[in-house]
Amino acid sequence: MQLSSWLRLLFALVGSVLFIDGAVLIAFKKIHIGTVLPLLLGLFFCVYAFFYYHIERFFFYHFRLHSIWRFGWLCFWIWLISLGYFFNYLAENNSETQTTPPVRAIIVLGSGVENGQPSATLAKRLDRAAPVALAQSNAKLVLTGGIDFGETQSEAEVMSSYLQQKHHIPASQILLEDKSTSTELNLQNSQPLLQAQHINIQQPIAIVTSDFHTLRAAAIARKQGYRHISMLGATTPLATRYNAWLREYFAYASGWLLDEY
Structure with missing residues (x-):
């Protein structure tokens, strides 16, 4: 060469x-x-x-x-x-849907915590979910994510604090799924929480994630039995956008190998 x-x-x-x-x-x-x-x-x-x-x-x-x-x-x-x-x-x-039909629940997928605060990517997801949760106060807001390496609080707990403090989301509307470490587990572990609230996964549910992640998350959700889902994509900060896309490239491949969708 x-x-x-x-x-x-x-x-x-x-x-x-x-x-x-x-x-x-x-x-x-x-x-x-x-x-x-x-x-x-x-x-x-x-x-x-x-x-x-x-x-x-x-x-x-x-x-x-x-x-x-x-x-x-x-x-x-x-x-x-x-x-x-x-x-x-x-x-x-990329999903650019700005309006959301009536839903029974809103699931926000985790995306990392830094020094006890949502990462920039996660903050974008929470900011995307907040207006929907406020507009549909009867919909339960499921926050997903376990404890990241080096952190003391789960992603779900950090997300809850952020939404209550910045967007004034009432705690009574929030459900915490604080064990999961992947998209598949985010959605899987959310199901018992929804069932406890008499919400069936075949009912209308919104899933909030990053714009690049909506396609894979939707495929995983449908594989698990979610039927009427609305995907809400949050913009990814430019500083990490293409690194996130590169990571998603390999995540797509691993998801296919693991039969996640």
């Missing part, structure tokens, strides 16, 4: 951006494949651009390894194309 000087420079620039992006987000405790992978890819691109001639010389004298090296690049470009298609799919299918 031949690289001109400008292409080497491009690799170095892209690598630097990816590395800094991953490093900054990881420093803020956002540690997942959507941040770790850019960090590693960025480091690889920078090293490859800087030591290009040494690397190519090594593979010139090791033919079998060179074949593996070229095959690895082929796999990378195929993966990158598939990632591009996935990003385009998310961009075209």
Whole structure:
């Protein structure tokens, strides 16, 4: 694989951006494949651009390894194309519904807690759910999420405090599901809470999540028996948007392998 000087420079620039992006987000405790992978890819691109001639010389004298090296690049470009298609799919299918039909319950899916406060992504979800909950005061508001690493309160408890303090949602309207650690468990563990309130999962229910996550969450919900769902997508903060989309790419794949939908 031949690289001109400008292409080497491009690799170095892209690598630097990816590395800094991953490093900054990881420093803020956002540690997942959507941040770790850019960090590693960025480091690889920078090293490859800087030591290009040494690397190519090594593979010139090791033919079998060179074949593996070229095959690895082929796999990378195929993966990158598939990632591009996935990003385009998310961009075209994000839920932008602004009105919500009458529902019996509103389920808000968790998305991380930072220092006892909702993450920026989770705050967007809560801000998306609050007007609906206030407009439909008879609908139960189910807040989902267990205890994150390094935290002392569950996501559900933090979400409840946020909604009561910022949006003045009455505690009597809120139900806490504070054990789950995934979308599948968010929805599964919410069912007994709904049943205790005489709410059937085949009745109209709104599910609030991030815009990029509505498709997968809807598929998981339908697999579990939810029938009349309204998906409400909250905008994802730009600073973490594409890292979240990258994470969702692998989440889609794992969900398919685990038969979640």
